[in-house]
Amino acid sequence: MPESKPRDVGAREPARDLGLSDAAISAGRIESDENVWTRRLVLFLRVMAAVSMLQGLYHWAQVTGFVGTEDDAFEAQSMAWQSATIYFAxxxxxxxxxxxxxxxxxxxxxxxxxxxxxxxxxxxxTIYGGNLIVVGFQAAFLAAYLALAWMAARERPP
Structure with missing residues (x-):
């Protein structure tokens, strides 16, 4: 019966080393400029996520009474204002x-x-005051999203 050699714990099998190096290479690979618009779209979506979260929390602060005076209290507002605020919250x-x-x-x-x-x-x-600046910002955000989504779709082959 042949005597088995003790296995060196620090030694790696060659096939396993090859797999690790392939994984390391693909993980550290620098992405080309092929997906630049997709990355910009995702960044825009993340920024809009933060903005949406802040807006939602602001609406909840209005509902719970953390912002505003007693005259601006949730209970003192019209039913339309309350409904819209809860919807947006x-x-x-x-x-x-x-x-x-x-x-x-x-x-x-x-x-x-x-x-x-x-x-x-x-x-x-009559609900929120008809602020055209808010509408302008919403239109700008919508235009930016549509432009980024269109450019991101163009860089992917059909």
């Missing part, structure tokens, strides 16, 4: 999660919030 946080994950449903929910806010500001000025 919920949908903004949902869209923030979806945008951060860069999921298609997150973009859809975010687009719903953008259009909803613009419609409320333009068509129902």
């Amino acid at each position: 919920v949908i903004e946080l949902v869209s923030a999660v979806g945008l951060w994950l860069a999921t298609p449903w997150g973009a859809v929910v975010w687009l719903t919030t953008v259009v909803s806010m613009a419609v409320i500001e333009l068509m129902f000025p």
Whole structure:
């Protein structure tokens, strides 16, 4: 019976070394400029996720009374204002999660919030005051998203 050699614990098998080096090479690979618009789109979605989260938290602060005076209290507002505030308090946080994950449903929910806010500001000025600056920002965010999504779609082959 041949005597077995004690195995060196520090020694690695050649095939295993090859696998590790391939993994290390692919993990450290620098991405080419092929996906530059996709990366920009994801960065934009993450920024919009942070903005949506802050807006949602602000609406919840209005509901709970952390912001505003007694005259601005949630209970003292009209039913339309209360309904819109609760709607945005919920949908903004949902869209923030979806945008951060860069999921298609997150973009859809975010687009719903953008259009909803613009419609409320333009068509129902008695609710939030009809602030055209808010509408302008919403339109700019929407245009930026559409431009980035279009450029990202162009860099991927069909």
